[in-house]
Structure formats: structure tokens, C-alpha cells
Amino acid sequence: MKTTLTKTGTAVLGLLALASLASAAHAQQTLPLPLTGPAWVLADDAYKAFARGDYAEALEKATEALRQRPDVVRLRDLISQAKAAQKRAAVQASRPVPAIRPARRPASEPQSLTASAPAPLPAPAPDPAYVAADAGYKAYGRADYTAAVTAAQDAVRLAPQNRDYRLLLVNALLAAGRLADADEALTGAITATGDDGRLLAQQTALRQRMVEAQSWALGAAAYKDFERGDFSGAADKARQALQLTPDNRDYQALLVRSLYRAGQYAEAEQRAGVAIAGAPAAPLYVQRGLIRQRMGQEALARQDFEAALQRGGLPIATEIGLLLDLGRKAEAKQRLDESRADGSLAGLAEADRGYLAVRVGEDEQALAAFNRADASGKLANTAWRDAAFAAVRTGQDAQAIGYFKRSIDDAGAQKLPLTPQQLFETRRAVAEVSREAGVIASLSYRGAVSGQGLTPGTATDSLQAGTEAYWRPWGFSNGRYTELFARGFETLYSKGGGATGSKTLQTALGIRHKPLTDVNLVASISRVFAPSSGRDDWLAQLGYSGGRGGDLRVDAPSWWTSRVSAELGHYLSSGQSYGLAQADLGKSFRVGQSGRWVAFPHVALAADYNSGAIARSSVGVGPGISARYWFREDVYNAPRSYVDVSLQYRWRVGGAARAGGVFLITTLSY
Numbered sequence: 001m002k003t004t005l006t007k008t009g010t011a012v013l014g015l016l017a018l019a020s021l022a023s024a025a026h027a028q029q030t031l032p033l034p035l036t037g038p039a040w041v042l043a044d045d046a047y048k049a050f051a052r053g054d055y056a057e058a059l060e061k062a063t064e065a066l067r068q069r070p071d072v073v074r075l076r077d078l079i080s081q082a083k084a085a086q087k088r089a090a091v092q093a094s095r096p097v098p099a100i101r102p103a104r105r106p107a108s109e110p111q112s113l114t115a116s117a118p119a120p121l122p123a124p125a126p127d128p129a130y131v132a133a134d135a136g137y138k139a140y141g142r143a144d145y146t147a148a149v150t151a152a153q154d155a156v157r158l159a160p161q162n163r164d165y166r167l168l169l170v171n172a173l174l175a176a177g178r179l180a181d182a183d184e185a186l187t188g189a190i191t192a193t194g195d196d197g198r199l200l201a202q203q204t205a206l207r208q209r210m211v212e213a214q215s216w217a218l219g220a221a222a223y224k225d226f227e228r229g230d231f232s233g234a235a236d237k238a239r240q241a242l243q244l245t246p247d248n249r250d251y252q253a254l255l256v257r258s259l260y261r262a263g264q265y266a267e268a269e270q271r272a273g274v275a276i277a278g279a280p281a282a283p284l285y286v287q288r289g290l291i292r293q294r295m296g297q298e299a300l301a302r303q304d305f306e307a308a309l310q311r312g313g314l315p316i317a318t319e320i321g322l323l324l325d326l327g328r329k330a331e332a333k334q335r336l337d338e339s340r341a342d343g344s345l346a347g348l349a350e351a352d353r354g355y356l357a358v359r360v361g362e363d364e365q366a367l368a369a370f371n372r373a374d375a376s377g378k379l380a381n382t383a384w385r386d387a388a389f390a391a392v393r394t395g396q397d398a399q400a401i402g403y404f405k406r407s408i409d410d411a412g413a414q415k416l417p418l419t420p421q422q423l424f425e426t427r428r429a430v431a432e433v434s435r436e437a438g439v440i441a442s443l444s445y446r447g448a449v450s451g452q453g454l455t456p457g458t459a460t461d462s463l464q465a466g467t468e469a470y471w472r473p474w475g476f477s478n479g480r481y482t483e484l485f486a487r488g489f490e491t492l493y494s495k496g497g498g499a500t501g502s503k504t505l506q507t508a509l510g511i512r513h514k515p516l517t518d519v520n521l522v523a524s525i526s527r528v529f530a531p532s533s534g535r536d537d538w539l540a541q542l543g544y545s546g547g548r549g550g551d552l553r554v555d556a557p558s559w560w561t562s563r564v565s566a567e568l569g570h571y572l573s574s575g576q577s578y579g580l581a582q583a584d585l586g587k588s589f590r591v592g593q594s595g596r597w598v599a600f601p602h603v604a605l606a607a608d609y610n611s612g613a614i615a616r617s618s619v620g621v622g623p624g625i626s627a628r629y630w631f632r633e634d635v636y637n638a639p640r641s642y643v644d645v646s647l648q649y650r651w652r653v654g655g656a657a658r659a660g661g662v663f664l665i666t667t668l669s670y
Contacts, residue, residue: 039068043075050082055089058082129159136168140175148172156188163193179210215244219251226254229417231262249279256287265295282311286318293325302326316344317352324359333360349373351383358386363393371399381407381416385426393517397433397475404430405636412635421555427638428551435640437471439670447648447663448580448608450567451543452489455578456608456618456658461495479517485510485526503532508539520545528571538572549588552598552630552639561588561600579609584624596639600626604648606659615656624648624663632670641670 046061059082066075136151152169159165166189173182186203189195222237238255242248252275259268272288289304305322308314314322316339323332336356339345345353354369370387373379379387388403404426410416411423418426442449445463448456452466466489472481488507491500510526524541549561566581586602607619626646630639644667652660 039065039072042068043072043078046075046078046082050078050085053085053089055082055086059086129155129162129165132158133162133165133168136165136172140168140172143175145172145176149176149178160192163189166193174206179206179213183207183210211244215241215248215251218244219248219254222251222254222258226258226261231258232264234258235262235264247278249275249281252278253284253287256284256291260287260291260294265291269295280307280311282308282314283318285311286314286322289322289325317348317356320356321359329360333362336360349378350376351379354383354390355386358390363390366390367394367396367399381410384410384416388429392429392433392476393478395475395477400433401430404433408636419555421553424552424554424638427633427636431633431637431640433476434637435472436475437469439467439469439668441465441467441668441670443666445664446658446661447665449489449665449667450545450565450580450582451541452487454489455569455576455612456580456610461661462491462498462500463493464489464491466490480514482511482513485512485524487526505532506530510539512541535571535574537574539569540572541567541569543567547584552596553588553590554595558587558589561586561602574612576612577609578611579607581608582606584626586624596630598628598630600628602626604650606650606663607655608659613656615658618655618657618659619653620650620659621653622648622650641668643668 042061042065046058046065049055049061050058059079062075062078062082066072066079069075132151132154136148136155139145139147139151149169149172152165152172155162155165156169166185170182170185170189173179173185183203183206186199186206190199190203218237218241222234222241225231225234225237235255235258238251238258241251242255245251252271256268256272256275259265259271269288269291272284272291276284276288285304285308289301289308292298292301292304302325305326309319309322316335320332320335320339323329323335348356350369350373354366354373357363357366357369367387367390370379370383370390373383374387384403384407388400388407391397391400391403407416407418407426408423408430411418411426440451442452443463443465446461448454449464449466452468454464454466466487468485468487470483470485472483474482486507486509488505490502490506491498491504494500506528507530508526508528510524512522512524514520514522522541522543524543526539526541528535528537528539530536543566545563545565547562547564549559550563553559561584563584564582566579568577568579570577583605584600584602586600589599591597591599602624603621604624605619605621607617609617624647626644628642628644630642632641633639644665646663646665646667648663650660650663
């Protein structure tokens with residue numbers, strides 16, 4: 001606390017010092033301070049010069065001593081006597097010299113007509129209180145406040161009624177940052193020497209400063225907590241600071257931000273309202289709007305954002321962000337372009353320019369800004385993942401992987417605060433963006449495998465195997481990749497005595513494209529070959545897959561999962577069409593010590609259509625369970641492969657009998 005309050009103590013010291021000077025005349029009337037130092041030496045020389053009749057030197061020395069110590073009345077008396085003696089000496093020198101008469105002078109006759117000398121100046125009395133105070137003043141002058149306090153305490157103990165010594169103690173305590181002790185010393189001064197109101201006023205000001213200093217210390221601690229991510233601790237300290245200084249707007253804003261970051265949205269909104277009522281500033285409206293967004297109060301949040309924009313004066317980045325939050329993207333982009341043109345962004349950091357560009361959808365501009373910031377060493381590691389995703393969106397896969405890997409390295413070294421799930425998702429991004437090829441193999445009993453072009457209903461109660469290999473010649477391309485593929489499948493077993501083995505082999509070569517980044521919709525065209533029998537044809541396919549919770553998670557032992565897939569296929573030569581659709585809904589559970597096994601009990605709903613079958617459609621529903629094992633991972637890559645075994649029993653809801661029974665599908669994705 002001593003170190004923290006030094007600045008405040010120094011400010012109060014100045015106030016008390018001015019008050020001390022203002023009361024100097026009153027203090028000297030009660031107990032004048034002894035002469036010390038150079039002033040005493042000059043006064044001593046002046047008295048000695050006067051004694052030997054050198055009135056000019058006495059006048060010169062006394063005048064200089066008085067300049068240094070204007071409070072010493074006897075110096076003024078000495079100056080007056082020296083001037084009078086000079087005048088008498090001048091008059092005496094102008095008279096005629098009388099004849100010398102050899103007569104004996106009476107014993108009572110004065111020896112000379114010169115002025116009688118005043119009593120010589122005695123050396124400073126060895127008063128212990130004065131000696132201690134003198135040591136205190138000297139220590140204070142050289143900024144040794146600890147020694148000044150000790151000496152002043154001795155002086156006050158020896159001369160408790162001396163007001164100046166008590167003020168010396170107060171000033172020394174303030175300079176040492178000991179505000180509470182200074183307050184106590186002021187109380188002692190008021191009690192011992194009385195007060196005309198000035199000391200009490202100074203004590204009142206000191207106590208207010210002490211409150212402000214305590215509030216400042218709490219506020220400083222709150223800012224430190226906020227900077228290191230302890231938002232709950234920052235909120236607690238900011239509350240305490242506001243109890244001492246309720247009108248401090250900085251602490252009000254800090255409390256709101258801390259509560260917001262700590263997830264305490266209800267109190268954060270309430271505190272923001274209090275702050276706005278006291279000072280309706282644009283930044284406070286912005287903060288409350290963000291809080292209300294998190295609380296799902298979109299209409300109220302928009303009102304706050306509009307109010308902030310109307311008041312104006314916001315940083316350009318904040319203004320553009322609010323326009324985007326209000327859905328005014330074109331206006332936000334225009335504002336950004338204007339700011340670039342008029343130089344408003346000149347003082348904005350490159351990383352902040354990158355974030356603005358990201359928000360308006362200018363990923364190339366964003367990546368360029370991030371790269372410039374990185375080249376200058378000013379891109380914080382917290383921005384590396386944002387730079388990586390900007391690189392992904394612009395098709396710069398190598399740069400994206402580089403930024404992702406650096407984030408992973410810093411997270412591993414405890415230099416970047418990522419949650420386990422955030423770290424896993426970063427590793428998942430590396431695995432997805434870096435993938436150039438893969439293999440999918442399946443073994444299915446009575447279940448159609450999406451993507452292989454197997455028409456439903458052609459082989460009831462059969463066991464079929466299929467394999468596909470694919471290659472992405474142009475990389476990930478922001479999720480809009482193109483793949484070349486080759487696949488084949490055949491029937492290994494048929495309960496109805498149908499054909500099996502090589503007679504059922506069917507292969508295909510084709511190309512497919514995923515045109516949308518955020519929607520897993522894939523269109524493909526392939527040439528189908530039947531080496532032994534069957535048809536050679538062109539197959540056009542459109543497939544979709546989606547859902548939530550299908551990937552591995554490391555932040556929870558269980559989570560709700562939905563999987564949806566659909567496929568439409570059409571053979572161009574034969575004109576046959578088919579369709580497959582399936583939805584699984586259930587809950588995934590991580591099992592085992594490795595954390596890579598996932599069990600998925602679920603309910604399945606499946607439907608199919610085949611224009612070439614006697615019973616063209618069927619629908620079935622029933623329970624199922626899947627077991628999936630994830631593997632092939634490293635420091636930078638999340639598991640890139642898995643084996644999945646899914647067993648279901650469905651009841652026929654409608655259509656063909658093929659919708660009911662046992663279904664078993666095993667899939668390897670490598």
C-alpha cells in the first residue's frame with residue numbers, strides 16, 4: 001500500500017506545504033525557529049563586524065541573512081543599528097578636530113563616541129528537539145523520507161507543542177506514502193496545538209485522498225485481473241472500487257466489461273444501465289448492446305447500437321462493426337472504403353484493419369493486412385487462427401496451415417489460451433485443409449451405402465463390399481473442392497441365390513464438385529463399367545450430408561448427435577433413377593481410456609426409391625447403435641481416419657418389405 005499511495009501522498013504533501021507556508025507568520029509568533037546553516041553564519045559575521053566597528057560589512061551580512069531568514073526580527077534590529085552607527089560615524093568624521101589638552105579625563109567619561117555594540121550572536125542552543133527537527137529537515141531535503149519521519153517523530157516527542165515540528169512529521173509521512181499515519185499525525189497536531197480550521201480542512205482533504213487512493217489501488221488490481229483473464233476477480237475489485245468512488249466512470253465501464261466477459265450478463269446489463277443513466281455515452285450503449293445480444297435480446301441490442309451510432313464519436317472500427325451488426329453491410333463497406341481513401345485508417349493497426357476487412361467480407365485484404373502485421377512482428381498469437389481462416393477462405397492453404405500450426409505450438413507451450421476443444425478444432429482444421437486424397441471402404445448387409453450408386457431393391461438380404469479412392473487436385477479450396485474418384489463394388493453374399501463375386505463387380509471413374517463452402521452438397525458425374533455383365537452407363541449424382549455432433553469432441557463425455565444424408569442418382573442411358581435418405585438422432589458417448597471410441601445409440605428413419613423396382617419405394621424406422629473408433633492423428637492433425645460399425649433394426653412403415661429387418665454397415669474412412 002505504501003508504494004501504491006506514494007503519488008497520492010505527494011499530492012497531499014503539496015497541499016499541506018502550501019498551508020504550512022500560509023501559517024508561517026502565526027507559527028513564528030508562538031515559537032520562532034532558531035537560526036541554522038548559512039543564515040546563522042552570515043548573522044554571526046554581521047554581529048562580529050558590528051562589534052569591531054565595520055558597519056558596512058555588518059549591514060551587508062545582516063541584509064543577506066535576513067533575505068534567507070526573513071522571519072528573524074533581531075536581524076532587522078541589527079540592520080537598523082548598523083545604519084544608525086554608519087550615520088553617526090559620518091557625522092563625527094565631519095566635525096573639526098579640537099586642540100589637544102593634556103588633561104586627565106574623569107573615570108566616568110566614555111572612551112569613545114562610537115555606538116555601543118549589541119550583544120554578540122550566541123551559537124545555536126543545543127536544544128535536542130531543535131537538533132532532531134534540523135536533521136528531519138535535512139533528510140527531507142535530500143528525499144530520505146524514512147529518516148525524515150524518524151527525526152520528526154523525535155522532535156515532536158521532545159517538543160509536543162511545536163506546530164512546525166508536527167507539520168514536518170505530517171509532510172514526511174505523506175512523502176513516504178504513509179497516508180494513514182499522516183492522518184493520525186494531523187489529529188495529534190490539532191489536539192496538541194489547536195486549530196483555526198485549516199488543519200481540519202487539510203485532514204478532510206487527506207481523508208478524501210485516502211479513499212481515492214484505496215479506490216485507485218482496487219481499480220489498478222481490477223485492470224490487472226482483467227488483463228490476465230480473471231474476469232470474475234476483476235469484477236469483484238471493480239465493485240469495491242465503485243463503493244468508494246461511485247461516480248468513477250472508468251470503473252463503471254471496467255465493471256461492465258468484466259461482468260460481460262465473465263458471462264454474468266444480467267448484472268452486466270443492469271450496471272451498464274446505471275452508467276448510461278449517469279453519462280449516456282456512445283461506448284456504453286455499444287457495451288450494453290453486446291450484452292443484450294448475448295442475452296438474446298436482439299431488438300433491444302439494435303436500439304442500443306442505433307443510439308451509439310447517432311451519438312457518434314466512435315472509433316471507425318467500432319462504427320463499421322455496428323453497421324454490420326445492424327445488417328447494413330453495404331453501408332459498412334462504403335464506410336470502410338471512405339476511411340481508406342481519406343486516411344482515417346492511418347493510425348489503425350494492421351491487425352485491426354485485417355479484422356475490419358474480414359467482417360465486410362474482403363478476405364484477400366484481410367489476409368494481406370494480417371501478413372503485414374505478422375511481418376512486422378505485431379500480429380498477436382491470438383490473431384493467428386483468424387489469419388489462418390482468412391487464408392483458407394482465399395484458397396491460400398499453405399499459409400493457413402502455417403498459421404494453424406503456430407497456434408497449436410503456442411497453445412502447447414502455454415503461450416496461447418485455447419480450450420481443449422478449441423485446440424482440437426484447430427487440429428481438425430489442419431487435417432481438413434491439408435487433405436489431398438483418401439479412401440473409403442464399406443461392407444454392408446441389406447443397407448445401401450451413400451455415394452456408390454447402388455440402387456435399392458436390386459439385391460435383398462445381400463452382403464456387398466465397396467471401395468473408393470479419391471484425389472483433390474486443387475486442394476481444399478475453401479471447402480469448394482473438386483475430386484477425381486475411382487470406385488468399385490460387388491456382392492459377396494445373396495440370400496436369394498442371386499449372383500455374387502466377380503459377376504457382380506461394377507466399377508466407375510468420375511469427377512465430383514462441392515460448390516458451396518458451408519453446405520455439404522456434392523454433384524458428380526461418372527462412367528460406370530460392368531466388366532462381366534450388367535450395364536455400362538453414365539451416372540449423375542447429387543448428394544447431401546449434414547447434421548450436428550458427428551465429429552469427435554474432447555470437451556464433453558457425451559453430446560447430442562444428428563446425422564442426415566440424402567442422395568439422388570440417375571443413369572443417363574437406361575433412364576433409371578433412385579433416391580436414398582436417412583436420418584439418425586441420438587446421443588454420442590466417449591468410451592474407453594483412449595478417448596477415441598464413441599458409442600452412438602440412436603433412432604433411425606430411412607427411405608428409398610428405385611424407379612426400376614417392382615415396389616419402387618419403402619420407409620422404415622427403428623433403433624440402432626454405432627461404434628466408431630478415430631485414429632491417425634499427430635500433434636498438428638486431429639484424427640483423420642475412423643472405422644464405424646452401425647447396427648440397426650427397422651420396422652417397415654410403408655412401401656416394400658425391404659424397409660424392415662436387420663441392417664449392418666461397416667465403414668472405413670482413411
